[in-house]
Amino acid sequence: MMACMTLTKSAMKELRGLTRKKSREQEGKFIIEGMRLVQEAAESDFSILEVLHTELIEGDPAGSALLHKLRRKTENIHAATRKEIDAISGTVHAQGIIAIARQKSWPVDALLGSGGGRRVLVAFDAVSDPGNLGSMVRTCDWFGIDGILVGENSVELYNPKVLRATMGGIFHLHIAERVDLLAAVTRAKEQGFSVYVTDGAGETHFDRVHFEGKALIIFGNEAWGVSDQLKGLSDVRVAIRRYGAAESLNVGVACGIILSALHRLNDE
Amino acid sequence: MMACMTLTKSAMKELRGLTRKKSREQEGKFIIEGMRLVQEAAESDFSILEVLHTELIEGDPAGSALLHKLRRKTENIHAATRKEIDAISGTVHAQGIIAIARQKSWPVDALLGSGGGRRVLVAFDAVSDPGNLGSMVRTCDWFGIDGILVGENSVELYNPKVLRATMGGIFHLHIAERVDLLAAVTRAKEQGFSVYVTDGAGETHFDRVHFEGKALIIFGNEAWGVSDQLKGLSDVRVAIRRYGAAESLNVGVACGIILSALHRLNDE
Numbered sequence: 001m002m003a004c005m006t007l008t009k010s011a012m013k014e015l016r017g018l019t020r021k022k023s024r025e026q027e028g029k030f031i032i033e034g035m036r037l038v039q040e041a042a043e044s045d046f047s048i049l050e051v052l053h054t055e056l057i058e059g060d061p062a063g064s065a066l067l068h069k070l071r072r073k074t075e076n077i078h079a080a081t082r083k084e085i086d087a088i089s090g091t092v093h094a095q096g097i098i099a100i101a102r103q104k105s106w107p108v109d110a111l112l113g114s115g116g117g118r119r120v121l122v123a124f125d126a127v128s129d130p131g132n133l134g135s136m137v138r139t140c141d142w143f144g145i146d147g148i149l150v151g152e153n154s155v156e157l158y159n160p161k162v163l164r165a166t167m168g169g170i171f172h173l174h175i176a177e178r179v180d181l182l183a184a185v186t187r188a189k190e191q192g193f194s195v196y197v198t199d200g201a202g203e204t205h206f207d208r209v210h211f212e213g214k215a216l217i218i219f220g221n222e223a224w225g226v227s228d229q230l231k232g233l234s235d236v237r238v239a240i241r242r243y244g245a246a247e248s249l250n251v252g253v254a255c256g257i258i259l260s261a262l263h264r265l266n267d268e
Numbered sequence: 269m270m271a272c273m274t275l276t277k278s279a280m281k282e283l284r285g286l287t288r289k290k291s292r293e294q295e296g297k298f299i300i301e302g303m304r305l306v307q308e309a310a311e312s313d314f315s316i317l318e319v320l321h322t323e324l325i326e327g328d329p330a331g332s333a334l335l336h337k338l339r340r341k342t343e344n345i346h347a348a349t350r351k352e353i354d355a356i357s358g359t360v361h362a363q364g365i366i367a368i369a370r371q372k373s374w375p376v377d378a379l380l381g382s383g384g385g386r387r388v389l390v391a392f393d394a395v396s397d398p399g400n401l402g403s404m405v406r407t408c409d410w411f412g413i414d415g416i417l418v419g420e421n422s423v424e425l426y427n428p429k430v431l432r433a434t435m436g437g438i439f440h441l442h443i444a445e446r447v448d449l450l451a452a453v454t455r456a457k458e459q460g461f462s463v464y465v466t467d468g469a470g471e472t473h474f475d476r477v478h479f480e481g482k483a484l485i486i487f488g489n490e491a492w493g494v495s496d497q498l499k500g501l502s503d504v505r506v507a508i509r510r511y512g513a514a515e516s517l518n519v520g521v522a523c524g525i526i527l528s529a530l531h532r533l534n535d536e
Contacts, residue, residue, distance in 0.1 A: 131399065135518050135520075135521065138514055138518060138521075139514075139517065139518070139521050140512070141512045141513055141514035142510055142511070142512050142514040142516075142517050143510075143511050143512055144510075144511035144512035144513075145512070165518075167514065167515065167516070168514070168515070169514055172512065172514070173512075206528070207528075207532055241531065242410055242412075243411050243412035243530075243531055244408070244409045244412035244413070244440065244441075245409055245412075245440040246406055246407075246409035246435065246436070246437055247435065247436070248410075249406070249407060249410050250403050250407070250433075250520070250524075252403075252518070252520070253403065253406075253407050253521055253523075253524035254524070255521075256517070256518075256521035256522070256524050256525050257524050257528040260474070260475075260508065260525040260528070262511075264475055
C-alpha cells in the first residue's frame with residue numbers, strides 16, 4: 001500500500017491559489033470537489049494531477065475504492081484534514097475529497113467535425129450565472145449533444161459552482177472553452193450547419209422546429225439574450241410562446257425546452 | 269407630501285426577525301427585496317405593511333414613481349440607510365428598497381375550482397432547493413398555470429431566494445402553501461383531475477402526453493423525485509427520455525419541458 005503524505009504549507013498555498021479564476025487560467029488546472037464529481041473525473045479521460053482526502057474517505061468502502069481508482073491516474077494522493085480541504089475548496093461541498101485536474105478545451109474544428117450526417121452543437125453566449133451554465137451543460141449531457149462551445153464572454157467553465165451544477169456533465173461532453181463565437185459560428189455555417197438562436201420575438205415556435213442534419217443552437221445572456229451580431233448569423237429564430245404573465249423564462253429552462261425538441265418520438 | 273419617518277431600533281429589530289423562517293411563519297409576513305420585486309408587489313393584490321427605502325430611491329424617477337404607488341397601499345413608508353436595509357434583507361439584492369407584506373395562501377378548494385373545462389394545476393413535493401422552487405414558479409407563470417400547490421415538505425415559499433427566483437411570479441399566481449399533498453391530490457382526483465407525475469421510469473413520454481380537461485402535474489424532490497405514496501395516486505407517469513450520459517435532469521428543467529407540452533401549436 002502506498003504511503004499517504006501530507007502536504008507542505010507552500011504546496012497548500014499553491015492549491016489554494018486555484019480558488020481564483022486567474023490562477024486557474026494561468027496554470028490550466030482546476031479543482032474538483034466531492035465524492036461524486038471526483039468519481040466522474042476518475043472515470044473520465046481528464047488528467048488528474050493531485051488528490052487530497054480526509055481519513056474518513058479512506059475508511060469508507062466507496063471512498064477507498066475511489067482512491068484505488070485514482071491511484072491509476074496519479075501518485076500525488078495526500079492525506080489532509082477537513083479544514084485544509086475546506087480551505088482549498090472554498091465551498092461547503094468538498095465532502096472530504098478534492099482533486100486537481102488539468103483543464104481541457106476541445107478545438108472548435110474537432111467539434112464541427114468533417115463528415116455529413118446529423119450533428120448537434122450548443123453554444124453559450126455571455127451566460128453569466130454559474131448555476132445556469134452548469135445546469136445547461138447537464139441538460140446537454142442528458143440529450144446527448146455532440147459538442148459545446150462556451151463563448152469567451154461567458155462565466156468560466158471551471159468555476160466550482162459551474163462544475164457542481166453540471167453534475168459530472170463536464171466529464172462526459174466535448175467542450176470548447178473561451179471560444180470566439182462570431183468566428184466559430186461563421187465557420188460552422190461554411191461547413192453546412194444551420195444556426196438556431198432562441199429569441200422571444202422569433203418567428204418559429206420550438207414545437208414546429210425540426211432539427212435535421214447539422215445544427216448549432218445558441219443560448220444567450222440571462223438579461224439580454226443572444227447578441228445581435230450572432231442573431232444576424234442565425235438561420236432560424238426559435239421562440240417559446242408565453243401563455244401567462246412572466247416577463248421571461250430562465251435561460252436554463254428555455255434550453256431544456258428547446259433541446260427536448262431535438263428528439264421527437266412521433267418523428268421516429 | 270408625506271413626511272418620511274426613520275424607524276426606531278425596536279422596529280428595526282422586529283423587521284430583522286423576518287429574515288428567519290420561524291418569525292415569518294409566526295407573523296404571517298415576508299420581506300420583498302429590490303425595485304423589481306417591490307414593483308410587482310405594488311401592482312398585485314398583496315397587502316403591503318411597510319416599506320423601507322434609501323434616499324437614492326426617492327431621488328430616482330422610477331423609484332419615486334414606485335413610492336407614489338406604494339403610498340396607496342400603506343402609510344408606513346420609512347427612510348433608511350443602505351446599511352439598515354441590508355441588515356434586514358440579509359442578501360445583497362435589496363438595491364435600496366424593501367417591503368414587508370402579508371403572506372397569502374389560497375385555499376386548496378379554490379384552486380381545484382368547481383366547474384368543468386380545462387384547468388391545469390402544478391404541485392411541488394419536497395422540492396428542497398430555493399432556486400429550483402422559485403424557477404419553477406416562474407415557469408408556471410410563463411405557461412399560465414391556473415394554480416400551484418406547494419407541499420408542506422417543500423422549501424418555504426417566502427424564503428428570499430425563492431422569491432427572487434420567481435421573478436415576480438409569486439405575485440401573479442394563485443398559490444396554496446404548506447399543503448398536505450396526499451389529501452389535496454386525493455380530493456383533486458375525486459373532482460375529476462387526472463394526476464401526472466414525472467418519473468424517469470414512467471411509461472409515457474412527455475412528447476406523447478395530451479393534457480386535456482383537468483390536470484394536476486406533480487414535481488418532486490431533487491434527489492428522489494415524487495414520493496411513492498403520491499406516485500401511487502397518479503394516472504400517468506411521464507418520462508423524458510435520455511439520449512446521453514447524465515444521470516438525471518434538473519427538476520426545474522424537467523418542469524419546463526413537461527409544461528411546454530401543455531400547449532402544442534400542432535394541436536390547435
